[in-house]
Amino acid sequence: MKSIPIILLGCGGVGRQLLQHIISCRSIHSKQGIVIKVVGVSDSTSLLVSDDIMLTGMEDEFLTAICHAKSAGSPLKFLLNQSGHCQLFTEKEAVEKIVAIASSLGGTTGLAVVDCSASGETIDVLKQVSSLGSCVVLANKKPLTCAIEDFEKLAFHFRRIRFESTVGAGLPVIASVTRVISSGDPISRIVGSLSGTLGYVMSELEDGKAFSEIVRAAKSLGYTEPDPRDDLSGMDVARKGLILARLLGWRINLTDIKIESLYLSEFGPDSMSMEDFLAKGLSQLDEKLKERVAIASLKGNVLRYVCVIQDSRCNVGIQELPKDSALGRLRGSDNVVEIYSRCYEKSPLVIQGAGAGNDTTAAGVLADIIDLQDLFA
Numbered sequence: 507m508k509s510i511p512i513i514l515l516g517c518g519g520v521g522r523q524l525l526q527h528i529i530s531c532r533s534i535h536s537k538q539g540i541v542i543k544v545v546g547v548s549d550s551t552s553l554l555v556s557d558d559i560m561l562t563g564m565e566d567e568f569l570t571a572i573c574h575a576k577s578a579g580s581p582l583k584f585l586l587n588q589s590g591h592c593q594l595f596t597e598k599e600a601v602e603k604i605v606a607i608a609s610s611l612g613g614t615t616g617l618a619v620v621d622c623s624a625s626g627e628t629i630d631v632l633k634q635v636s637s638l639g640s641c642v643v644l645a646n647k648k649p650l651t652c653a654i655e656d657f658e659k660l661a662f663h664f665r666r667i668r669f670e671s672t673v674g675a676g677l678p679v680i681a682s683v684t685r686v687i688s689s690g691d692p693i694s695r696i697v698g699s700l701s702g703t704l705g706y707v708m709s710e711l712e713d714g715k716a717f718s719e720i721v722r723a724a725k726s727l728g729y730t731e732p733d734p735r736d737d738l739s740g741m742d743v744a745r746k747g748l749i750l751a752r753l754l755g756w757r758i759n760l761t762d763i764k765i766e767s768l769y770l771s772e773f774g775p776d777s778m779s780m781e782d783f784l785a786k787g788l789s790q791l792d793e794k795l796k797e798r799v800a801i802a803s804l805k806g807n808v809l810r811y812v813c814v815i816q817d818s819r820c821n822v823g824i825q826e827l828p829k830d831s832a833l834g835r836l837r838g839s840d841n842v843v844e845i846y847s848r849c850y851e852k853s854p855l856v857i858q859g860a861g862a863g864n865d866t867t868a869a870g871v872l873a874d875i876i877d878l879q880d881l882f883a
């Protein structure tokens with residue numbers, strides 16, 4: 507049996523779902539001759555580590571208890587008494603402990619550090635463990651969208667890093683871009699609708715609804731972040747665009763991306779409460795967007811909120827696109843990515859499907875871990 511020891515950073519919606527997938531896939535993995543051994547789990551305040559990282563990982567029963575406790579809002583440290591086989595480390599001690607485990611396992615049996623946090627602070631530990639020979643798997647975009655030098659340090663170990671779920675959740679966007687690049691087929695343009703929320707907003711706008719109504723409905727349906735401005739700012743799409751642009755070899759930073767926010771700066775979180783934004787701020791954008799939809803429609807086009815990577819530029823915002831293109835036909839919250847290259851010049855390579863959700867994202871992370879199996883003893 508090949509053993510893949512992992513340390514999971516972050517035990518929120520995606521992290522918990524990953525633990526559940528690992529448990530429910532035990533028999534499938536066993537038939538493939540693989541066992542995933544969870545040796546450590548962290549949240550924002552502490553790290554739990556299995557006593558004997560060389561032999562046993564955490565038991566499935568204990569992993570299930572972690573999932574229950576974290577979904578009930580308890581910190582990991584409350585679980586220490588439920589397992590006699592774990593040690594607890596504070597947030598400050600966690601990095602040192604993870605690096606120590608990477609030193610002992612990284613070059614021998616192997617170790618994968620799996621970042622399902624939403625933190626920008628994991629980059630240092632990820633750089634350290636990867637320089638010690640460990641693998642890194644990410645759902646978290648932030649370590650890949652910080653300074654270009656940090657991205658390059660992680661990407662340098664390209665055989666040991668996977669981050670498929672950072673763009674399009676479980677969709678094979680990164681894999682497709684990487685395969686096209688590896689085949690020597692130069693990519694000239696990538697256009698993607700990479701936010702389920704903004705995909706939904708734009709297709710509802712096309713149906714003639716008012717922007718303010720759509721956003722309020724999306725919030726009540728749970729399609730948006732708690733403060734919808736986190737989606738409407740375009741920052742999340744920009745991070746995904748940056749990851750794709752950097753995959754193409756562009757040495758750019760987030761500040762180099764032109765981002766069109768779907769709200770005016772005077773309605774931002776620093777100047778207006780969310781309640782005021784929903785009640786008053788949003789409706790001030792209705793007329794302008796209605797006009798833009800009508801102008802596009804006269805030309806047989808539709809509006810989509812997309813990331814366009816082309817001619818050394820990465821822009822994020824509303825674009826008019828032909829109604830009969832893959833992006834133009836997009837309805838609802840699916841993600842769509844069109845990749846244009848010499849081989850896919852007139853008819854782009856199109857990847858489409860659900861691009862968010864804990865289940866699909868965690869499934870993408872699990873597939874990334876399994877993809878690294880050949881690096882484990």
Ligand SMILES: NC(=O)c1ccc[n+]([C@@H]2O[C@H](COP(=O)([O-])OP(=O)(O)OC[C@H]3O[C@@H](n4cnc5c(N)ncnc54)[C@H](OP(=O)(O)O)[C@@H]3O)[C@@H](O)[C@H]2O)c1
Nearest residue numbers: 516517518519520549550622623624625645646862863867
């Ligand atoms: N959900 C999706 O559809 C989706 C799709 C693609 C990518 N992603 C990405 O996946 C990641 C996880 O998403 P999520 O929805 O699970 O987020 P979440 O529910 O907010 O969970 C984040 C987790 O990270 C922990 N955390 C925060 N800082 C940490 C640190 N420094 N070290 C270790 N853990 C830390 C938090 O700890 P506490 O529990 O103590 O707060 C929490 O357990 C995010 O980066 C997100 O952008 C999500």
